Amino acid sequence: QPVLTQPPSVSGAPGQRVTISCTGSGSNIGAGYDVHWHQQLPGAAPKLLIYGNNNRPSGVPDRFSGSKSGTSASLAITGLQAEDEADYYCQSYDSSLSGVLFGGGTKVTVL
Amino acid sequence: QVQLQESGPGLVKPSETLSLTCTVSGASISNMNYYWGWVRQPPGMGLEWIGNVHYSGSTYYNPSLSSRVSISIDTSENQFSLQLTSVTASDTAVYYCARRTTPFDYWGQGTLVTVSA
Numbered sequence: 573q574p575v576l577t578q579p580p581s582v583s584g585a586p587g588q589r590v591t592i593s594c595t596g597s598g599s600n601i602g603a604g605y606d607v608h609w610h611q612q613l614p615g616a617a618p619k620l621l622i623y624g625n626n627n628r629p630s631g632v633p634d635r636f637s638g639s640k641s642g643t644s645a646s647l648a649i650t651g652l653q654a655e656d657e658a659d660y661y662c663q664s665y666d667s668s669l670s671g672v673l674f675g676g677g678t679k680v681t682v683l
Numbered sequence: 684q685v686q687l688q689e690s691g692p693g694l695v696k697p698s699e700t701l702s703l704t705c706t707v708s709g710a711s712i713s714n715m716n717y718y719w720g721w722v723r724q725p726p727g728m729g730l731e732w733i734g735n736v737h738y739s740g741s742t743y744y745n746p747s748l749s750s751r752v753s754i755s756i757d758t759s760e761n762q763f764s765l766q767l768t769s770v771t772a773s774d775t776a777v778y779y780c781a782r783r784t785t786p787f788d789y790w791g792q793g794t795l796v797t798v799s800a
Contacts, residue, residue, distance in 0.1 A: 608786035610730075617779055617793050618722075618730065623786040661730055663786060671743050672720070672732035672783075 574599050574666045576675035583681040584652045592647045592678045594662035600673055602643035605665040609638055609647045612659040612677075621660070622647060649680070657682045685709040687780050687791035695774075695798050701767040705780030705791060712761045713738045718783040719763045721754060723776040724793070731776075735783055736763055770798045 577595045584590040594607060601607055609622040620629055622638040625645065635656075637648045645664075649656055662675040691703035705719070712719060720735040734744035736754040744752050753766045767774060775798045781787040 606785055610787070617790045618787070619790065620786055620788050623788070629788070665785075669746065671745055672735070672787075674722075674730040674732060677729040 574668055574673055576600065576662050576664060576673055578660075578662060578675040578678045580676070581679045581681065583683055585683045586652055586654065588652050589648060589650045590652055590680060591649075592660055592680070594645045594647070594675050596643050596645075596664060596673075598643065599668040600664045600666040601640065601645055603667055605667075607638065607640050607645035608663045610661045610663060612661065614658070618661065652682055654682050656680060685782060685789045687782065687789060689778060689780050689791045689794040691794065691796070693795060693797060695770055695796060696800055697771055697798055698769055701765070701770050701774065701796055701798075703765045703778055703780075703794065703796070705763050705765075707761050707763075707782070710782065710789075712756060712763060713758045715739070716784065719756065720781050720783045720787065721765045722779045722781055722787065724779070725773075725776040733765065733767075772798050774798050
């Protein structure tokens with residue numbers, strides 16, 4: 573069963589930089605499929621944060637950035653703010669699943 | 684502005700069928716560039732892809748649910764629907780409908796469905 577692995581939690585002080593990893597395999601990220609990131613604020617629906625590995629939809633602050641290399645991808649948040657406290661999910665396509673795969677999610681805590 | 688809204692019963696009995704509808708506004712469900720999907724989130728847990736439908740009628744399901752899932756599309760009402768048969772308590776979750784280009788770019792607000800007698 574294919575999986576995208578994320579750390580359960582990361583934390584940082586206001587103003588710091590945090591990164592969230594998303595590790596896949598040769599049937600998803602490693603096969604060249606794009607990685608997307610979603611932010612889920614407490615009690616809310618997910619919201620698209622990064623698409624196509626490193627692109628921000630209109631309205632998303634440039635504090636958020638994405639990257640991809642090999643079988644992994646990362647989301648970076650620079651200048652961490654209290655409002656960034658949320659769950660973050662990576663998303664990709666998996667050829668063995670023939671469908672969408674989500675990472676397990678990472679909770680970001682602002683200290 | 685693209686908006687999606689889920690509707691349907693919030694309580695379903697074990698072994699029965701869960702049925703939800705997603706009404707889309709601000710975008711045509713017949714646009715060939717989009718897929719329309721369902722994602723669920725059990726309480727306190729992560730996101731699970733259920734399946735997608737295209738206006739052509741093509742469907743794609745998560746293999747772990749494919750024997751119990753059906754997603755259909757109604758272009759005249761600009762809606763698409765989810766049916767999940769033989770539900771158990773493990774199907775209790777918030778169910779989201781969403782538009783998919785490559786990422787899911789627009790999401791509904793979600794609806795909690797509880798499976799309980």
